[in-house]
Amino acid sequence: MREILVETIKNTIKDLFIDANKSLCREEETAILTAAQNEDSPLGKKVMKMIADNLFFAKNADLPICQDTGMAVVFIDIGQDVHITGGDLNNAINDGVAQAYTDGKLRASVVKDPVFDRSNTKNNTPAIVHTNIISGDKIKITAVPKGFGSENMSAIKMFNPSSSREEIIDFVCETVKDAGSNPCPPIFVGVGIGGTFDYAPYLAKKALARGINVKNPDENYKKLEDDILEKVNNVGIGPQGFGGKTTALGVNIEFYPTHIAGLPVAVNINCHVMRHKSAII
């Protein structure tokens, strides 16, 4: 049994959220730079250039890429041969988030209660935590500061089990069309297919956190990712809604077995600021 101190987890979370807010992973940065080169629409190209410049300035000035520094989403995969010591895991995660947003001077955007007391918690806690037990003696942590301009444009549909592949593609495209310029395009699209009503959106979020360079290992779903991306880029919304062929920079799908009577599909939209940073301890 390997012992890992909660202090180590807290410090890792803090560093990941600060880093994720100030620089994208190489794959998403490359997708933006490539799109800035390839966009045909003059206005779209100009916008892509501004988005690319903004990434560069944020990194060099040690500033957040966007004023919306997101709600803190944490994926934590815990090896079953790990013994977490020195305190409570959930407290450590939230302490790490709180330190990232206060010490890192990142905007706090979380309110105490969604309906009756929308006062700011002032340190961006509590985080949304997805815990998964895996084999081994390591912990993998992925920090995803999730912007809400794009989160608000996400959708779920409980399809009839006899629904076709094309109906799923149409649902994703309609969701993107309805979103228009609201999610700050070009977007990244996470799609969760299967499971239950609550599990499909989790899969969609997990798909976004996977990174755009990792395609689905299943050939059917990999092809579906490619076909959805092509169709979404034909809707013409373009960078920040100014038109062009770059509406989305990537589509990732995660799937899971489901019930014979159902076919849940969730679409989680992320803006061009697709922040995710991971560490293994």
Ligand code: SF4
């Ligand atoms: S959706 Fe993304 S780019 Fe738009 S304001 Fe939020 S974090 Fe920033």
